[in-house]
Amino acid sequence: MAPGFYVIREFSNGLRFGEASPELMNSTMEADGGWASEKWNFLLIDSTRNWRNMTHPFSPAMIEKYVLKVTQELKLQPRQVAATAMLLEEGATVPFIARYRKERTGELDEVQITSIRDRLEQLVELDKRRESIVSSLEERKLLTEELKAKIDGAETLATLEDIYLPFRPKKRTKATVAKERGLEPLADILWAQDATTDPVAEAAPFVDAAKEVPDAEAALAGARDIIAERINDDAEVRAKLRDLYLTKGVLKSKVALGKEEEGAKFKDYFDWSEPAATAPSHRILAIRRGESEGFLYSRLTPPEEDALTIVENLFVRGKSPAAEQVRLAAQDCYKRLLGFAMEAEARIFFKKKADEEAIRVFAENLRELLLASPLGQKTMLAIDPGFRTGCKVVVLDRQGKLLENEVIYPEKSTREQVEAAEVLHSLVKKHHIEAIAIGNGTASRETEAFIRKIKLPTSIPVVVVNESGASIYSASEVAREEFPNHDITVRGAVSIGRRLMDPLAELVKIDPKSIGVGQYQHDVDQNALKRSLDDIVISCVNNVGVELNTASKHLLSYVSGLNSRTAASIVEHRDANGPFKSRKELLKVANLGPKAFEQAAGFLRIRDGEDPLDASAVHPERYELLNNIARDIGATVSELLKDGVKRNKIDLKKYVTDDVGLPTLNDIMQELAKPGRDPRQQFEAFSFADGVEKLEQLQPGMKLPGIVTNVTAFGAFVDIGVHQDGLVHISQLSDQFVKNPADVVKVGQKVHVTVMEVDLARKRVGLSMKSKPEAAPARKPGEKRQEGNSRDVDRHRSGNRGGGGGGFGQVDWFTAAMNKKH
Incomplete structure (x- = not known):
């Protein structure tokens, strides 16, 4: 194949390849080496460019094979697959392609783009193995035309290895x-x-x-x-x-x-x-x-x-x-x-x-956990509860910075309980506390009861926070770097408070596998697990957007186009030069070039910056277009952000070009209406049932509120506040037939359940979400609490969720003393 430009054309009976005519070249070619037309079904290819890091320039035959194969498997259009392949080859990320290149891909979503990426990589690996086999056979003088044809026709690795087996x-x-x-x-x-x-x-x-x-x-x-x-x-x-x-x-x-x-x-x-x-x-x-x-x-x-x-x-x-x-x-x-x-x-x-x-299943659960509702920036009092070692208390400012820390012992003598109450009252008053976060580990319910009985201002919400993974964070290098002068107990309490403020920003610091929302996650292919979970974290971070002037380097590292090195450079530049005033200042950051800027800029937000669009998801590459639109209707961009009447005057069809179509224009209009909108749901406080704090207090027929902590293939685990999650078997999730539990419940969802059975010896609780619960069927093999659930390991093997003997049993009779003081 001679170097030059070739065109892929889509016909009803497949693809056709040939050299691009001068007329086509002149009318459609762009400098990036590839161009997909929205109006015409073709893609222009520069044959001299290496594709997917292959050792040779790609050929029309290879493109035809890959594109058609993926097209058939994923039931997409050839143009969509070919355009996505080119964008990936150019270094574009999945979030960037899905958000800012809709015209080129025909509005493919992240799942479809990821599927194309993964399948293309599999095909490339298959061809690498094919080439290796051919090379081996040629060296040993065993390759015949018939054998070469069989090898070239093998569509799976298993078939390829079967053909090669006699010659190994x-x-x-x-x-x-x-x-x-x-x-x-x-x-x-x-x-x-x-x-x-x-x-x-x-x-x-x-x-x-x-x-x-x-x-x-x-x-x-x-x-x-x-x-x-x-x-x-x-x-x-x-x-x-x-x-x-x-x-x-x-x-x-x-x-x-x-x-x-x-x-x-x-x-x-x-x-x-x-x-x-x-x-x-x-x-x-x-x-x-x-x-x-x-x-x-x-x-x-x-x-x-x-x-x-x-x-x-x-x-x-x-x-x-x-x-x-x-x-x-x-x-x-x-x-x-x-x-x-x-x-x-x-x-x-x-x-x-x-x-x-x-x-x-793990990825779906992780997505729900990462996108959990944030309370927002509040001055926070966070507590990591405990019996023997006391409760670790920290105060965080609205940006999550540690201001003060204490240890209280409300489970011991009356004197220490009174002292604990005085410490809490003092901290609340001194720092104007706006919310209280309590970890859901050992002594959680007892600590919550204590907090509610010492008559803190009723305007302060008290929230029990899922602390799964907090212990992993507190012992990590990330935590040691952030808090070198504090022990793991203080770090853990800080993590609990920050998780209430913004779950996503805090959870990205923890290895997703440690969060404990999967099943048998330690038994599966760890490379495949890591890649899938990394994809989920990247997707969530970019879907929400990141505040450039406050984000940690760990959060920034998941932004499209950035990595740990460029994220660290951004933080260093911010510390040395002060807050960023505009997105374009990113180009002054060391190690961050134009390509990284292109991929990252749209997902980074600057509140109160020089350009109001920097607080939105509108990409800087569209600022000029938006300024032209505003000028055409006699307005400014700032006015368009504030005035819906003026926005309604815009005729989007006038601005459609080969490069910018209605999908992008509609996205821009949505951003103008709600710039920088957070896709996460509004935070709603949740409380467990009063007076039900121990497994022994449960009785069949009780109706209780709960929070879904894990969704598996056979049902959902629900925290009902008794230090032991109950299982809602798939047959008890709904009055209707349920094939996939994830269709009915999500991690973090607030539900109401009925207690069906309680096994104290095995510490198991059977629950139902049916309107008219009936006896659950015998649990099938394998449908038991998963060993891989880190929260279960912490809670049940080490007794980390307390309850029973050793609780704050004296709270009631010391309340009178507190009433006299407050």
Whole structure:
């Protein structure tokens, strides 16, 4: 392919590629090397540019293959996929493409763009492996035109590896030993399956004691080993068996010998069997965990007769003596080679499928947690409650800066309770406290009761805050850097207060895996999990927008186009030069070039800056357009921001160009109406039921308020204020049939539940959200509290949510003393 520009055109029956005409070049080409037309179905490509970091310039054939493949799989238009691919190659981020390049992509959303990105990367990796295989075969002089065509036509990694398998350098096998003994000619004779062949007679000449072939049967056995390896290397049989394992494979698990008592938590799986294709992700992951911990062993196999039928039908012809030898070899191949290989592949396949579902659930939960309603900038008193070590109290200013910290012991003597109350009253008065945050860990309900009984101003909201992950933050390098002179208890209390102010800004400092809103998150592919969760954090941060002059470097690092280095440079520049007055000042920041500015600027906000548009999501590249629009109707941009009547005079169609369409213009108008709007919901205070603070106080039939803390494939966990989350089984989520719990509930959602059952011994609570609750069905295997939930580990293994003995039992009778003082 000669260097130059080529055009992809979309027709009803597919794509066509060819050189771009001078007329097309002159009328449509832009300097960036690629251009997608909204009016015409084509994309212009510069063939000299490397695509997706490939080692060679992309060709029309490669583009056609990638674009059409992704188009068909994702049910999108070729132009959309091709345009997105070009933008990604140019270094654009997913949030930037979704927000500011709608015309080029046909208004694809972040999910679609991410899917295109991921699939393109998979295809690139597939081609890299393809190239590696071709190179290996060429070096060994094994590549033929027919083999090259098969390799080029392979659409999956499994198919590609099946084709390559016969040519892979092999370890010493039974077949190689048989070949060394000169038995391959005998294998060829049997393989032909001639009806007149006498296997024993044909084997006689191959008997040779010196070669360790003592008799005819030994010769035939060696020949069968060679045939078995041939069958094992056959791509067609592997494809058919792979399909059988994936469609009819049965997952079975048994308890390991002598592990019945020690592995009791996996007792549901001591004798378990179900079709792998329909097994829920949490069940597959639970069995794998039990296996990895040594309590279970499992197999994943289809009916053996079905597998043998496939193998024999492909390779055995007739019922001659030679055919019977091939039949024996085929059976041996399946039981010794193919069966184990296919089982390993199937286990990997279903593990990946389970991982994807678990990661999807975790990502959905994380998004809801990150986008939880912020209380906003308030002078905050935050408490990390505790019994033995006391309650850690901190005061934060409206920007979350630590002003003061104390430790109180309201659970001890009356004197210390009075002292604790006096400390709190003093801090509230001294700092004009506007809100109180209490962590939901140990002694949470007791601390809340204490706070409410010491008669602080009723105008101050008291909010119980999910502290999951706060302990991780307090011991992290991030926290040590921020508070080098304070211990982890103070840092934890600060995190609780800040999380109430702005959950997103605080949670980005914590490894998402530590937040504890997933299922079996420690068992899934950690690289895939990290990428998915990072995508969610990036999406949420850019969806909300970031205040440039107050954001931490950790929050800034998730902004489109920025990274930890450029985020640190922004903070250093801000500290040295004072607040940014305009977005364009970002170009003065070290390590931040024009491309990073383009990608980041629209997601950064400057309140009360020189240009009012800097407080909005309008991208600086559209400021000139907006100034022209304002001038055309005899107004200023500032007036457009304030005056809806003037905005209504704008005829958007007049400003549509090839570069700016109605989607972008409508976005701009929405920003003018509500500049810098926060997409998160308004904060609403929540309170648990009074007088219900311990598991022992629960009774079936009680109706209680609660907050959803985790959504899984089999239901939702709900905090009802008793130091132990209850489970609303999927069958109890709604009066209607529920296929996916996430369709009904979200993490952080406030709900009302009915207590169905209480198991004090196992610390389990069954709940229902039905209007007319009925007895829940027996819990299916795997539908239990997840070990991976860090909040559960903290709360139940270490007793971190208190309750029961050791509580603030003396609060009631010391209240009289407090009433006299306040």
